[in-house]
Amino acid sequence: MGIDLIIFTVLSAIAIAAALGVILSKNPVNSVLCMITCFVAIAGHYIMLNAQFLFVVHLIVYTGAIMVLFLFVLMMMNLNADIEPQKRNWLKYAGAISGGALLLVLVAALRDASLPAIQAGGKTDIGLVSNLGKTLFTSYVVPFELSSVLFLSAMVGAVVIGKK
Amino acid sequence: MEFTIDWYFLIEKLLLISAVLGVSLAVAMYSTWGERKVAAWIQDRRGPNRAGIFGLLQPLADGGKLFFKEEIIPSHANRFLFVLGPSLAMLTACLTSAVIPWGDTLTIGDRIVSLQIADINIGVLWIMAVVGMGVYGIMIGGWASNNKFSLLAACRGASQVISYELPMGLALIALFMLSGSLSLKDIVEQQREGVWYILLQPIGFLIFLICAFAECNRTPFDLPEAENELNGGYHLEYSSMKLGFYLFAEYINMFISSVLMATLYFGGYAFPYMDSLGLDGNTLTILGIVALFLKTFFFIFVFMWVRWTIPRFRYDQLMKLGWKILIPLALLNMLITGAVVLFRQYGI
Known part of the structure; x- marks a missing residue:
């Protein structure tokens, strides 16, 4: 053990x-x-x-x-x-x-x-910051950026609701 | 299968953890003394001078007093959460010290001992995580007291810490762009070979400094404990050593923030010309520790200096400063840093 x-x-x-x-x-x-x-x-x-x-x-x-x-x-x-x-x-x-x-x-x-x-x-070393960052910004860059747009829209939505 | 445990490693780390915790507590204890002496000096008074020479035994007397005071738990309070609040505040205050490089390596016999408890390559993010969890001590304590002033103060404290985490993180991102590493040890080693990051990131440092004040709930951002509006803040119902824990946690946070500022922007244990002195490893390491503590004490002094100089912000001013000034400034700083890094890598 x-x-x-x-x-x-x-x-x-x-x-x-x-x-x-x-x-x-x-x-x-x-x-x-x-x-x-x-x-x-x-x-x-x-x-x-x-x-x-x-x-x-x-x-x-x-x-x-x-x-x-x-x-x-x-x-x-x-x-x-x-x-x-x-x-x-x-x-x-x-x-x-x-x-x-x-x-x-x-x-x-x-x-x-x-x-x-x-x-x-x-x-494995796949979970270390540099490896993960390289994977995210090369192989998966489009989904990654799209999800950030999604987050932005959620934030804008929260502001709009908050302003009412 | 059998047990494979490196006992020397465990003992070494245990000793290191005890030493770091002991030093944090001792520095926090004497910060309370220093705070009063600095306040007295700024306000042209004498400060504590009865207990021991220069009042040096005053923190011990205060601690003894707090231990012997009657413990009062309000009758409508949730007992478990009421005790959990200050415990969490202490815990999160002490957790951060694990990733700070307190010095270079010491060579004892044929064993090389690193003076850093854990050199994980996400060191700075760990600090952000612990800072984020520091909110729980305030919130749980304030809510469990079952008192509207405590709850109001807890909400203020929590929203303040959450708001100021953002510019702090953004200021750190600019630093990481230069360092290319999240490990505090790497950041110090880079400053040892090159220049201190304060010269490359002055705006980032300023933002980090302001946010550190807000995260520690220190004046001018000590709204969670604004006496004139809230009767004393989230620890209003606390007495005896539980109150002591809250106050103590604040001083430990102040110490750790000062160490962090020294480490990230002022070279940590590195000092100018340290490699051209021709000293052997162990002497250099000890000198490095001394250098780190001198820088740290300077920042603790700055914390006190500001407290006794600048009056408190109003709550809306605090939020406006955080969201409308610091965050855009930090974003701009990040953009410029990114552009410069890119330019230096590829030219135009």
Whole structure:
């Protein structure tokens, strides 16, 4: 048993426990905190795969920016459980079924996927900044620039809604 | 399979981590003393002078006082989150020190010890990530207090940190265009061979400095703790050492920001003519550490100097400065840097 395996086991345990905490805890703020813990644990997995850039971007974007927004919204809302409307039963079933279907699709997709980074056991250098940057700006430059236009339009949209 | 753990490596890193944390805490502790002495000097007073020579024992007395104060947790507050807030503030303040190169390598016996805890090639991005997570300490603490002033201050603090992260990142991008590397160690080594980046990136440094003030919630951007409007800010309900942690985290952040400014723009542990002195490696390394700390102390002094000189901004002025002045300026700086780098690579 190498040190890699120990770290992997610990990180996975934290990630799964935190993910369960997200859906099981009654208090939404606790859910958000569990989600942050889960994201940090998953970021740890990225660093185990030597995907350093993905690791840090995951931290900056998800734990740093998106979860702060979540927390902002939750803190501004009234979190009193008594006045929270009870969800209807069919909504719960619909949620469970669609979630299960998504799980099925993900498992099916992962079964046949080739994951060179994982098979190489974190020994590849594809996740380093310079390699990733070269790939993005040579082979995938058109989709990359198009997605930045998409982001720009989202930003303009937010400003337009905010001005109303 | 068997355990393959390099124990020397682990012990070396543990010692290094303890040393860095110890130094951060000690510097933060004496920054509180320095802050009062600088304030006294600027306002023509004497400052603390009763506890020990020059009041040097004052931080210890303050710490002891904070530990022995009664701990009050408001009855309507969420206890777990209330304790988590200051803990997170301390944690994120200490995390950044991992990627800073505190010195060159030391040679002990036949082992070469690097005085940097982790030389990852995304060093600066790691700092941005930790700075982004620093918001949680403020937000959770402010919200868990169950007090409208704390919540208002937490919102102010969080939006301020998020807003000023953008120009900071943009100023750093211009620096990376010159350095071609995100590793702090590489950036220092380049400045050791060439010129300090302050000469190539003066505007970038100015933006970084202003943003560092905002990220540390220091005057003139200390709106989250504006006493006259918010009774003391997000740590209004905190007492005893939990309040101490919040205040302490601010000083650690100040120390780390100063080290960062010294490292990124002022050569870090490199100093002029260091390679032409003809000294051996270990002596040079120790001199380098001294140089880094001298630069750092200068920036800590600047932080204090500004605090006791410039009054606080109004909140709308703060946001206007961040979004309408600093971000366009940083973008312009980035554009010019990019053009110059391109020109030097390819000619016209």
